[in-house]
């Protein structure tokens with residue numbers, strides 16, 4: 001998000017400010033999930049520590065990603081479970097960390113957004129957001145309030161897109177099979193745009209769609225909710241056309 | 243040594259399956275059925291979630307006192323007139339089974355479906371020793387004809403389609419009319435029944451597995467849909483149960499709770515068609531049943547899992563829900579995993595039983611999508627345990643050097659926020675320029691696993707943190 005698609009960050013900031021929050025962005029790198037999932041617990045812990053120090057002074061930490069959110073909310077407590085000094089700090093951070101869309105709806109009570117996005121849109125449930133954080137109805141509810149947007153459900157929207165972090169590179173052929181099936185399901189409902197709440201999944205699906213020559217646009221759900229849907233889509237050239 | 247493994251070749255195995263395409267197509271035709279039926283069965287039982295929690299507790303308790311329950315079980319089997327043999331490993335289990343067969347001069351043995359006998363490689367072993375094993379479960383029978391292994395723990399032939407099975411039957415059942423009509427699925431079933439009936443009657447020994455062993459009564463339970471298990475254990479003079487030690491459950495009441503989860507999670511049935519209990523040999527006044535009753539209890543690495551970070555895996559009741567819901571399994575089928583147990587449960591269990599050096603790929607070949615854990619009736623944290631395997635591999639430097647180097651490089655920057663900020667600012671600018679306004683890359687060095695199949699989106703240019711700082715002027 002920080003590197004490939006900063007507009008998602010700005011969309012998140014806008015949504016939070018519109019809802020009355022004061023947003024700060026302390027210097028940060030990564031929540032440590034790649035290390036954690038590749039078995040490098042020491043680095044995962046060190047990065048988690050860095051995050052805890054940078055963020056624990058805030059009232060709420062909001063992440064525009066289900067998998068980074070899941071890492072902090074579900075796995076930081078697990079990482080420090082047997083450390084009596086750090087466990088309380090990890091637990092406290094976990095308790096006040098939220099994924100963006102669920103924070104808007106479940107915590108701030110946002111019912112609708114002031115946005116306009118003309119087109120037929122389908123939404124992919126990213127695995128961590130769905131199964132670790134229970135995010136399913138929240139984005140759909142907000143999307144329904146976007147003017148001009150028609151939300152259509154693809155078959156098996158809750159099935160993995162095949163990204164899985166380093167999995168997509170280490171087991172590229174298997175990952176390709178999974179994402180091919182995913183974009184077939186996406187295309188079957190003939191949407192103009194595919195949305196999801198996680199950059200990893202988005203890059204994976206966008207990369208497959210553009211390789212297939214598809215004209216379906218791919219965006220982060222926050223961009224559409226923040227009325228920033230006229231940025232070039234993911235993998236799209238400046239000025240519109242791929 | 244157990245049955246030969248090609249798990250170390252997982253990647254190549256998977257690539258072959260994908261290139262061929264048949265297995266993926268065959269699985270695609272049936273896999274949604276498992277999923278839809280399970281959901282319906284689970285939703286139809288209001289206490290399903292509560293049962294999962296109970297079942298987990300029952301098994302956790304049993305595993306914590308496994309020695310005690312094994313002793314009680316052994317005593318009860320003896321009381322009922324049966325014999326219990328403990329086998330430390332696969333070789334010992336095979337040897338014990340062969341001795342029992344030899345003592346009664348067995349020529350053929352019938353077999354109920356059993357993953358444990360697959361694990362120890364019993365069929366091959368009996369055959370080399372002049373005894374013919376006959377699989378009586380339809381799926382097992384089919385793969386035996388083909389000289390294959392099960393590709394799924396409850397549907398061993400799920401990777402095959404009807405035409406493949408028909409041609410196997412025509413190839414092997416040469417005593418039947420070559421012009422017979424086998425177009426309907428049921429005609430295949432009828433043909434197999436006919437062939438197997440004679441085998442049932444001729445068998446000297448019947449060997450089954452067990453879904454559960456009950457400590458309080460010395461009973462073993464098998465669940466089947468074809469009734470073949472009943473015939474296997476009732477008709478021959480000798481019945482051998484071969485089961486692994488973690489199949490233990492304290493009481494009949496406990497089993498009845500877990501049984502309510504098993505079929506629902508497996509096939510979406512409320513109960514399997516047959517739930518068969520056996521306790522010792524035929525008693526005075528019994529009309530049928532075996533004269534001798536043996537139980538071979540296999541350890542083969544399981545007791546070493548007790549008390550460790552993989553103990554939870556021993557709660558597994560082999561329902562197969564995890565593989566039925568696994569996006570990776572769906573694309574490669576069971577054989578690619580290279581050993582006996584495929585899918586998520588195999589990715590955790592196989593490294594425990596045959597070593598992580600051999601099976602190290604398996605826990606890595608997961609996207610951690612978490613669907614397996616969400617459907618596991620025993621609430622086994624499968625992704626978490628795959629991650630534990632990755633940690634062990636990382637500690638022992640078993641993962642690929644390139645992955646390590648890449649992660650190390652990334653971690654170096656991630657640990658240094660200032661440097662990270664600088665490097666990403668420059669890096670993203672360069673990448674954006676390198677994409678020459680096309681918005682994406684069709685190939686990238688270092689990420690060829692990715693770009694072989696899909697494009698990589700070009701960065702927008704400036705990083706979020708840099709632009710935010712520039713625009714807002716804070717921090």
Ligand code: SF4
Pocket residue numbers: 557558559560561562563564565586587614617618619620621622
């Ligand atoms: S791990 Fe769970 S879902 Fe998989 S076979 Fe075992 S009990 Fe069933």
